[in-house]
Amino acid sequence: xxxSDLIGSSxxxxxxxxxxxxxxxADCSVLIQGExxxxxxxxxxxxxxxxxxxxxxxVALNCAAIPSALIESELFGHERGAFTGAVNQxxxxxxxxxxxxxxxxxxxxxxxxxxxxxxRVLQEQQFERLGGGxxxxxxxxxxxxxxQDLWQMxxxxxxxxxxYYRLNVFPINLPPLREREDDVRLLVEHFVRKFAERQGKSIxxxxxxxxxxxxxxxxxxxxxxxQNFIERAxxxxxxxxxAPGYGGPQDRRLYIPDDGRxxxxxxxxxxxxxxx
Numbered sequence: 001x002x003x004s005d006l007i008g009s010s011x012x013x014x015x016x017x018x019x020x021x022x023x024x025x026a027d028c029s030v031l032i033q034g035e036x037x038x039x040x041x042x043x044x045x046x047x048x049x050x051x052x053x054x055x056x057x058x059v060a061l062n063c064a065a066i067p068s069a070l071i072e073s074e075l076f077g078h079e080r081g082a083f084t085g086a087v088n089q090x091x092x093x094x095x096x097x098x099x100x101x102x103x104x105x106x107x108x109x110x111x112x113x114x115x116x117x118x119x120r121v122l123q124e125q126q127f128e129r130l131g132g133g134x135x136x137x138x139x140x141x142x143x144x145x146x147x148q149d150l151w152q153m154x155x156x157x158x159x160x161x162x163x164y165y166r167l168n169v170f171p172i173n174l175p176p177l178r179e180r181e182d183d184v185r186l187l188v189e190h191f192v193r194k195f196a197e198r199q200g201k202s203i204x205x206x207x208x209x210x211x212x213x214x215x216x217x218x219x220x221x222x223x224x225x226x227q228n229f230i231e232r233a234x235x236x237x238x239x240x241x242x243a244p245g246y247g248g249p250q251d252r253r254l255y256i257p258d259d260g261r262x263x264x265x266x267x268x269x270x271x272x273x274x275x276x
């Protein structure tokens with residue numbers, strides 16, 4: 001994903017875009033912090049795609065989705081017979097991402113006992129497979145992300161300070177959607193086009209009153225929540241004007257008739273811009 005494909009023009013998001021442009025060329029570790037649903041993996045992918053490593057793999061791993069007993073094997077691989085059920089040798093994500101980028105999402109959920117081994121790879125680009133003695137050399141850029149306060153976790157001795165400093169070479173803080181009010185219309189237009197095309201529909205009008213309600217909603221789920229809402233709205237729309245009907249943010253009603261008139265009978269103005 002090119003940086004120019006990222007959607008948003010608000011001051012806080014422009015600062016994020018500027019940071020991506022700078023760090024993409026630097027080939028250092030990056031720590032992306034932000035609430036759930038703010039698009040941390042999208043930003044990580046954009047950094048990779050703008051970097052000299054873009055011709056090689058972008059490998060993603062959600063540390064919260066892997067059982068703690070298996071996370072070391074997922075990262076570094078294992079030898080056959082290393083543990084019960086290890087019937088085959090595996091490469092691990094670091095070998096898979098060699099010369100590319102490894103994105104570690106939810107890094108705050110990485111078990112404390114695995115953190116020293118990750119620190120060693122970051123410092124020396126070396127590791128051993130679980131159950132093996134051979135040392136592998138890799139060339140991997142690590143981008144980590146979290147919705148937790150890692151520094152607070154360091155203070156509580158739940159996350160290693162040395163690993164935190166090594167990951168936090170270049171921090172990027174993603175603003176929540178409620179602080180990107182100017183970007184809501186652009187995102188709505190983008191998602192309407194995306195899901196209308198998927199549903200085989202032609203929708204070219206988004207009433208102002210719909211956008212205004214969406215701009216002033218606090219979006220606890222951020223962009224992911226907005227995306228899901230717009231997908232539902234497109235499914236419900238039968239005409240050329242997006243009509244959320246019921247099931248809006250927090251189940252509030254946003255009934256907009258398909259003929260483009262609001263609940264008072266006034267015809268809504270047509271708004272359509274290319275957000276790409």
